[in-house]
Amino acid sequence: MEQRFTEQSLIGDIVTQFPKAADLFKARRIDFCCGGQRPLKEAIEERGLDGEALLRELNTLYAEAQNKPAGNWSEAPxxxxxxxxxxxxxxxxxxxxxxxxxxxxxxxxxxxxxxxxxxxxxxxxxxxxxxxxxxxxxxxxxxxxxxxxxxxxxxxxxxxxxxxxxxxxxxxxxxxxxxxxxxxxxxxxxxxxxxxxxxxxxxxxxxxxxxxxxxxxxxxxxxxxxxxxxxxxxx
Missing domain, CATH: 1.20.120 (Four Helix Bundle (Hemerythrin (Met), subunit A))
Structure with missing residues (x-):
């Protein structure tokens, strides 16, 4: 499976590109709003999370969502x-x-x-x-x-x-x-x-x-x- 997101991806960019990631981050208590300009790696280390498992879940959710329509506020007026x-x-x-x-x-x-x-x-x-x-x-x-x-x-x-x-x-x-x-x-x-x-x-x-x-x-x-x-x- 293609890895759309990595540990170096900025948290805010991940949620911007894939809004459903907000639910995953919230469940792991990863700050995606005020801490959105940090790479995911920093949050993983700060929270003591399994980075490999988190990225696998994140990228799986992203892959599953590709065929579903969603609002794109990055391109809206x-x-x-x-x-x-x-x-x-x-x-x-x-x-x-x-x-x-x-x-x-x-x-x-x-x-x-x-x-x-x-x-x-x-x-x-x-x-x-x-x-x-x-x-x-x-x-x-x-x-x-x-x-x-x-x-x-x-x-x-x-x-x-x-x-x-x-x-x-x-x-x-x-x-x-x-x-x-x-x-x-x-x-x-x-x-x-x-x-x-x-x-x-x-x-x-x-x-x-x-x-x-x-x-x-x-x-x-x-x-x-x-x-x-x-x-x-x-x-």
Missing amino acids: LTDLVDHIINTHHRYLNEELPQLSPYVTKVLRVHGMHHPHLSHVHKLFHELKTELEQHLIKEETGAFPLILQFADNPSPENQEAVERAVRELVNEHDAAGDLMKEIREITNDFTPPEDACGTYRLVYNRLAALEDDLFTHIHLENNILFPRVLAAVKA
Whole structure:
């Protein structure tokens, strides 16, 4: 079987070319969004994984997927990609963050005395919520319009502003990703205790879903949208 991907392949490039790889990486706790610019070899060594087995599974999945249609955001118009990010991932966060917040608080109030780590979960979640809400506004009202304007008219006047905006957004993505990873760590991979009530389990399940959507969201921006825009800047 042809080895489409190797240990030297960049993690973000793998997911860009083969989006289904995100599920495999998530199961192995390989960061494909904020850590997307690293070669797969680094993540394999960091996680102590069997690199040969991982590559075999990855390339097998890729080979099996070749006859199945899939969206290709690397070639879609930038306006379509931005619309998808806003209408799918921004909409999800704008709905989920305020809806999940009272449940996180309720679980802390009811179970915090016996599960003190919930205080840290509460703090981290609301820090993440504030950062993401401000980040979405920044993207929708400033960065994305600037990016689309530059794509239509790549003038020197906009070049510096676009490069600065991308750097700022990537830094904010890193911060959000770090918060999400810390939440995963202190919740033992979102695993509730055996005596957890329904609300406790609900919170952990929704935090896991939040991570899943957020990492896909960041991947689309860090590894597809921004590189395409920066390539236009350098052209």
